[in-house]
Amino acid sequence: MASFTQAGLCTQPHHRLSLWSRIMQAVSLARQRRALARLDRHMLCDIGITPDAAQQEAAKPIWDVPRHWRQ
Secondary structure (H helix, E strand, C coil), rough: CCCCCCCCCCCHHHHCCCCCHHHHHHHHHHHHHHHHHHHCHCCCCCEEEEHHHHHHHEEEEECCCCHHHHH
């Protein structure tokens, strides 16, 4: 599954971010997931994502962050 986060948000490794920065990134990710859930089939096709994959991503809880954030 592709990551739906903005690349290059911060030049520091994630583990060095402040707690506030981590919270704000998690909130942003949750917003992106909600927006993804609202896209129709044609819009999802345009970005190369199946409706099932979009729903799976949108259903993830806020604490389920991309693997590279946990390093």
